[in-house]
Structures are given as structure tokens and as C-alpha cells.
Amino acid sequence: MTIIDPTDAVPAQRPGDHENTGPLLEVRDLHVEFQTREGVVKAVNGVNYTVDSGETLAVLGESGSGKSVTAQAIMGILDMPPARIPQGEIRFYGQDMLTMGAEERRKLRGARIAMIFQDALSSLNPVLSVGFQLGEMFRVHQGMSRKQAKAKSIELMDRVKIPAAAARVNDYPHQFSGGMRQRIMIAMALALEPDLIIADEPTTALDVTVQAQVMDLLAELQREYRMGLILITHDLGVVADVADKIAVMYAGRIVETAPVHELYKRPAHPYTRGLLDSIPRLDQKGQELYAIQGLPPNLLKVPQGCAFNPRCDKAQDICRTEFPPLVPVTEADGTELPGRASACHFWKETIHG
Amino acid sequence: MADPTKADEPQDAMPNVSDVEVAEVHSEEEAVAALDANVERGEPILQVRNLVKHFPLTQGIVIKRQIGAVKAVDGVSFDLHQGETLGIVGESGCGKSTVAKLLMSLETATAGEVFYKGQDITRLSGRALKAVRRNIQMIFQDPYTSLNPRMTVGDIIGEPFDIHPEVAPKGDRRRKVMDLLDVVGLNPEYINRYPHQFSGGQRQRIGIARGLALNPEIIICDEPVSALDVSVQAQVINLMARLQDEFNLSYIFIAHDLSIVRHISDRVGVMYLGKMAEVGTDEQIYEYPTHPYTQALLSAVPVPDPEAREHRDRIILTGDVPSPANPPSGCRFRTRCWKAQDKCAQEEPLLAIPERFKGSDTPAAHESACHFAEVKDVVHAA
Numbered sequence: 018m019t020i021i022d023p024t025d026a027v028p029a030q031r032p033g034d035h036e037n038t039g040p041l042l043e044v045r046d047l048h049v050e051f052q053t054r055e056g057v058v059k060a061v062n063g064v065n066y067t068v069d070s071g072e073t074l075a076v077l078g079e080s081g082s083g084k085s086v087t088a089q090a091i092m093g094i095l096d097m098p099p100a101r102i103p104q105g106e107i108r109f110y111g112q113d114m115l116t117m118g119a120e121e122r123r124k125l126r127g128a129r130i131a132m133i134f135q136d137a138l139s140s141l142n143p144v145l146s147v148g149f150q151l152g153e154m155f156r157v158h159q160g161m162s163r164k165q166a167k168a169k170s171i172e173l174m175d176r177v178k179i180p181a182a183a184a185r186v187n188d189y190p191h192q193f194s195g196g197m198r199q200r201i202m203i204a205m206a207l208a209l210e211p212d213l214i215i216a217d218e219p220t221t222a223l224d225v226t227v228q229a230q231v232m233d234l235l236a237e238l239q240r241e242y243r244m245g246l247i248l249i250t251h252d253l254g255v256v257a258d259v260a261d262k263i264a265v266m267y268a269g270r271i272v273e274t275a276p277v278h279e280l281y282k283r284p285a286h287p288y289t290r291g292l293l294d295s296i297p298r299l300d301q302k303g304q305e306l307y308a309i310q311g312l313p314p315n316l317l318k319v320p321q322g323c324a325f326n327p328r329c330d331k332a333q334d335i336c337r338t339e340f341p342p343l344v345p346v347t348e349a350d351g352t353e354l355p356g357r358a359s360a361c362h363f364w365k366e367t368i369h370g
Numbered sequence: 371m372a373d374p375t376k377a378d379e380p381q382d383a384m385p386n387v388s389d390v391e392v393a394e395v396h397s398e399e400e401a402v403a404a405l406d407a408n409v410e411r412g413e414p415i416l417q418v419r420n421l422v423k424h425f426p427l428t429q430g431i432v433i434k435r436q437i438g439a440v441k442a443v444d445g446v447s448f449d450l451h452q453g454e455t456l457g458i459v460g461e462s463g464c465g466k467s468t469v470a471k472l473l474m475s476l477e478t479a480t481a482g483e484v485f486y487k488g489q490d491i492t493r494l495s496g497r498a499l500k501a502v503r504r505n506i507q508m509i510f511q512d513p514y515t516s517l518n519p520r521m522t523v524g525d526i527i528g529e530p531f532d533i534h535p536e537v538a539p540k541g542d543r544r545r546k547v548m549d550l551l552d553v554v555g556l557n558p559e560y561i562n563r564y565p566h567q568f569s570g571g572q573r574q575r576i577g578i579a580r581g582l583a584l585n586p587e588i589i590i591c592d593e594p595v596s597a598l599d600v601s602v603q604a605q606v607i608n609l610m611a612r613l614q615d616e617f618n619l620s621y622i623f624i625a626h627d628l629s630i631v632r633h634i635s636d637r638v639g640v641m642y643l644g645k646m647a648e649v650g651t652d653e654q655i656y657e658y659p660t661h662p663y664t665q666a667l668l669s670a671v672p673v674p675d676p677e678a679r680e681h682r683d684r685i686i687l688t689g690d691v692p693s694p695a696n697p698p699s700g701c702r703f704r705t706r707c708w709k710a711q712d713k714c715a716q717e718e719p720l721l722a723i724p725e726r727f728k729g730s731d732t733p734a735a736h737e738s739a740c741h742f743a744e745v746k747d748v749v750h751a752a
Contacts, residue, residue, distance in 0.1 A: 079601060226687045229670040258672045281677075295600065308604035
């Protein structure tokens with residue numbers, strides 16, 4: 018790894034220093050595709066979303082919906098090739114990161130935008146102590162000495178409530194429990210106090226009692242540093258607990274966006290409705306669960322028209338031929354519903370009918 | 371790995387069945403019929419009593435000394451009735467998968483008994499064990515690693531017939547396998563395909579078909595849907611519920627998703643560190659939990675309703691589960707419990723109906739291993 022010259026690596030540029038301002042992060046019409054032997058896999062097909070400081074955006078979707086690929090594109094950690102970004106913009110404080118040079122992006126990554134991965138055990142290096150791995154952030158980005166970096170690491174481990182941090186700083190990842198390892202991942206992401214954190218299924222591998230601890234910690238730190246948070250998950254329960262707004266993805270597209278309370282109360286897309294209906298409810302005990310029929314589509318041949326049409330019980334001819342754009346959703350009387358949009362030809366029927 | 375484990379097993383744990391006994395079991399076909407009649411009269415099909423499994427920790431290479439044991443399962447008892455679903459929940463490392471392996475006789479129990487229709491299967495071996503195993507089958511968690519990628523679907527589902535040929539005569543097998551595929555909702559024409567040609571939900575259906583092949587009475591499901599996508603989970607749960615009605619199956623449903631466990635289970639057992647903390651009907655456990663661990667577990671589950679998040683009474687446990695090699699004295703939960711007192715460290719609470727609820731018919735009167743059991747409704751605490 019090349020060491021960035023500490024003199025120009027000072028991440029002094031904070032919000033407001035920029036000439037261009039805008040939302041913290043804005044993704045516009047992002048497309049990502051993968052060249053494979055079987056053909057071109059269109060993993061992300063025109064995703065738009067914005068995140069502001071202190072806001073939590075939950076990206077909800079099944080495996081293969083493109084939620085993680087979008088996050089990796091934002092971080093700039095996609096393997097290219099086979100991945101390709103044919104079009105789209107990712108604006109961070111108004112600056113398009115896709116047109117930036119590699120060095121410029123490197124300075125943003127970790128310092129301004131950080132990521133928490135799902136599986137902490139395979140994301141941490143097993144042959145380096147956690148203190149060394151945490152300290153790397155300070156050494157590389159801020160040019161600290163090893164000693165300073167270690168002191169900082171201990172401080173961070175304290176911050177994420179790891180007991181006896183000073184004694185455990187030289188331990189290796191396998192010596193920590195799953196929850197503790199995830200705390201170390203969070204500490205690493207927080208090290209340089211970034212403006213935006215992307216958490217890709219941060220608690221999926223954890224037990225519920227530990228999951229509650231980790232989500233609480235993340236929410237507390239987010240409030241404290243006023244960070245933007247993109248939470249990628251498929252767990253409707255976690256989303257309901259922490260999100261401000263939600264983007265539901267299906268087959269590489271956003272099919273619905275809404276503020277959290279609205280989405281659970283009145284979904285405007287049949288896929289979202291199906292997901293919510295398939296949660297076991299008390300009054301349905303002993304009855305059949307509602308299940309969305311069929312399987313998620315193969316991204317090599319996404320169905321014509323609306324990608325959800327083969328599984329949708331409301332599908333009509335228009336759904337099989339015409340592609341539904343993401344349109345703003347309004348009340349029955351035409352009043353605007355801020356932040357709401359749906360990519361369904363029949364959103365009116367879905368939300369009001 | 372397996373050999374030293376076996377060598378260090380206490381002698382009484384080894385299945386110690388003489389040939390005479392095996393012969394007896396086989397000659398007593400009337401006895402088996404009588405046992406079946408017992409089950410029909412409402413006696414449990416499976417009774418687990420004080421089941422213990424310790425994995426020895428050894429030191430030294432040539433001369434191995436046992437320096438301790440991982441107490442994965444440490445005295446678990448429960449009953450399973452015919453046609454019933456018993457859900458087992460608990461955090462990872464609490465021993466729920468080891469219980470599953472013990473019931474399948476994939477591990478030898480250190481102590482305790484598992485009675486299948488009154489017959490202790492931990493003492494069986496050879497032909498008698500094989501006969502019992504036919505009736506207890508398993509569905510695994512990960513449909514990606516539990517199917518052999520080099521076998522066709524037909525071979526995978528038909529393999530149980532190689533071991534128990536009496537179930538399906540040779541010429542009949544292909545038709546049987548196609549029937550099974552149809553039963554689990556897969557196209558019977560897929561019989562010659564390989565597992566990689568299927569999605570996760572379809573693979574889990576293949577695993578279920580394999581479990582059903584021998585017409586078992588008990589199916590042990592170890593996290594059967596946790597590797598599946600949300601929209602596919604509901605399909606598989608519905609399938610399992612339908613099969614249960616159709617074939618009068620008894621399920622032991624091990625999972626960590628509490629809402630799914632509640633949906634499918636008649637009774638629920640909560641495990642903590644190798645022991646049952648609380649057992650009761652789904653209503654007793656979810657609405658009237660009396661053990662602090664159950665209360666914490668239930669309150670930690672995220673509720674898919676954003677309205678609930680401001681006024682939920684969440685109990686956030688501190689710390690991690692202690693090591694099962696060195697469990698705390700007395701009550702095992704006391705190190706993380708907010709009610710813990712001196713008594714909890716000295717005296718181990720037994721799994722029984724708490725004294726104060728005894729005789730009353732409140733839903734709180736169910737088995738709970740806590741000295742200070744009291745009802746706390748955490749799910750509706752608004």
C-alpha cells in the first residue's frame with residue numbers, strides 16, 4: 018500500500034469548505050453492469066437517492082436486488098472490470114466522485130465516507146492485531162506515528178464500549194466475539210469521523226440481543242457526529258427501528274421511496290406490500306402466511322416492462338410491455354406526499370384502493 | 371477430531387447394547403404396535419430427559435489429559451407430541467443445534483435419555499438404531515452446502531432409499547422421487563438437474579423432499595429458512611405447515627427468528643447456555659414470559675412497525691454469552707441478569723412451574739427456570 022504524503026492528506030475539508038454545495042450524497046441515474054461469460058448482468062439500472070447529514074436512509078431489498086452493488090459503487094470499491102459504470106453520477110457535497118481521480122477518491126474513502134461490512138470476521142485481517150488495523154486509519158490518512166495511532170485506537174475501542182480496551186488492543190480478531198468484532202468494524206468506520214457511513218447488513222450475522230446493542234450504539238454515534246447513514250438490509254424490523262426514509266429496491270431499480278412511517282402504513286408498490294404482508298402476524302396464527310409467488314428475477318434476463326410483473330397479483334397487460342418510471346405519489350385528492358414515489362403503473366390503486 | 375472425543379467419553383455414555391437386546395427389540399413387533407397405540411392415546415412421541423453433551427477439552431499430544439469440557443448441552447428435558455411443533459429458540463452457542471444432533475443420534479449423548487415411543491435411542495446401535503433413524507429426519511439450514519453438487523436431484527432425494535430399501539423397491543424409486551418433487555412444489559421433470567440450477571428456496575424444497583422420503587414421523591428443522599430471502603421464507607413456511615397437516619408430522623423447529631417460531635410452533639422452548647430457561651405454549655412464552663432471559667430476547671427483536679419504536683420498553687442486555695466451558699455457578703443467566711441476587715449465584719433454579727403460580731390457571735403457570743419469575747409483557751409494553 019502506498020502511503021499518502023501526510024502534508025496533503027490532512028482531511029481538513031469539512032462541510033462548508035466546498036465551493037459546490039448540495040446534499041451530503043446524491044446518487045443520480047446510476048447504472049452498474051458486470052461482464053460475465055453468460056452475458057452482461059445489469060445489477061443496477063438507474064438508481065436515484067439522496068442522503069443528508071444526520072439522516073438515515075434504509076435501502077431494503079432481497080439478495081440480487083443491487084443494494085450492495087450501489088453501495089460499493091459509492092465507496093468506489095467495485096472490481097472494475099468485470100464491473101462497469103456506463104452512466105450516472107455520485108455527488109458528494111455536489112462533486113461527482115465518478116469523475117474524480119483515483120488519488121482524490123482515496124482521500125475521501127475512509128476519511129469522509131466509510132463502510133461497515135456484514136461479516137466482521139472475514140473483513141478483518143486475521144494476522145494483524147485489531148489495534149494495528151484500527152491504527153492504520155490514522156497512520157495512513159493523518160500520518161501519525163505507531164505510538165500515537167495505538168493511543169487513538171484504544172480511545173476508539175473505548176468509544177464503541179469494548180471492555181478493557183487498553184488490554185485488548187493487541188488481541189487478534191478471532192479472540193473477540195461476533196458482537197465485539199462488529200464494534201471494531203464500527204470503530205474503524207468512525208475513526209476519522211466521516212460525514213457518511215454505509216452499513217451493509219451490519220447486524221445480519223449477529224444474535225438478536227447483540228444486534229440490539231450494536232444498532233443502539235450505531236444510532237447513538239450517528240446522532241453525536243451528525244453523520245449520514247445508509248443502512249442496507251433486508252430486515253423489515255431493523256428498518257422500522259432506525260430509518261428515517263426508505264428506498265425499496267427490486268432487480269436493480271428503486272421501486273418505492275417513502276418516509277418510514279408512511280411506508281409501513283400505506284405501501285404504494287405491490288412488492289413492498291407483499292413484503293409487509295409476508296411478516297407473520299399474531300392474528301394469522303395457524304393460517305397460511307401471505308407469500309409473494311415465484312422467485313427474484315435472473316438479472317441476465319430481467320422481464321420486459323415492470324420487472325416484478327411475473328410475481329405480481331395485480332399485473333395487467335401494460336405491466337408486461339411498458340416500463341413503469343418512478344413517479345411521485347400523491348393523496349387521492351392530488352395533495353403531494355413529500356418524499357414518496359413509486360414505480361408502479363397502478364400505484365393509485367395500491368395506495369388508495 | 372472425532373477419535374479423541376470418543377476415547378474420552380465417559381464409559382456409561384457409550385451405547386452399550388448387547389446383541390441379545392437388539393434381537394429382543396426385533397422380536398417384539400407386538401410391543402412396537404403397543405407403543406404406537408400409546409402415542410395415539412396422546413403420549414409423547416419423543417421424550418427427552420436430562421440430556422447432556424459435554425465435549426472434552428484435552429491437553430497434550432501423546433498422553434491426552436482432559437482439562438475440562440465444553441458443556442454444550444447440560445440437562446435438557448422436553449416432550450414432543452404427535453403432530454405438534456416444538457420451537458426451540460436461543461442465541462448462537464446455546465446448544466440448540468447440538469440438541470438436534472443428539473436427537474438424530476449423530477452425536478452420542480454424555481448422559482440422559484431420548485425416548486422415541488418409549489424406547490431409549492441413546493442406547494441403541496446397529497439395526498435397531500437404523501430402524502429408529504428412519505422415523506427421525508432432518509432439514510438443514512444452508513441449502514447451498516447440504517446438497518451434494520455432483521449428484522442430481524433425483525439421486526439426492528433417492529439416496530435415503532439406498533439405506534432403507536424396504537421403503538421403496540428398486541423399480542419404484544424414480545416414480546417415488548417424482549412424487550416427492552411434486553409434493554414440495556417442484557416440477558417432477560427437474561429430476562435430472564443438479565443443485566446449482568436451482569435458487570435457494572428451491573434447494574430448500576429439495577432438502578425437504580429428501581427429509582420426507584422415508585415417511586418419517588419426526589422432522590428436526592435446524593434453521594430451515596434463515597438462509598432464504600424474505601419473500602421466499604413465507605413460501606417455505608407455508609409448505610412446511612401444509613406437509614405437517616398432510617402427513618401428521620411432528621416438528622422440532624430450531625430458529626432464531628422469533629416471529630416465525632411463533633407462527634409455526636404450538637409450544638416453544640427457550641434455551642440459554644445449554645439449558646432450557648423456559649418452556650410453554652406459544653401464548654405463554656410470548657405474552658406471559660416469566661424468565662428474564664426470555665423477556666430480554668423478546669424485547670430485543672425489532673418490531674416491523676415504526677410506530678412502536680418510540681415507546682418500546684427495550685431490555686438491552688450487557689455483555690456476551692459466557693463460555694460454555696466455564697458457565698457461571700447457580701443460574702447461568704445471572705451474569706447478564708438485572709434481577710440477580712446472591713441466591714442466583716449459589717442455587718441453581720430448576721425448570722419447573724414457579725411456586726407462586728402453582729395451582730393457579732393463569733398463563734404464567736408454565737415451566738420457568740428462575741428464582742424470581744414474574745410476568746412482564748414486553749411485546750405489548752407500550
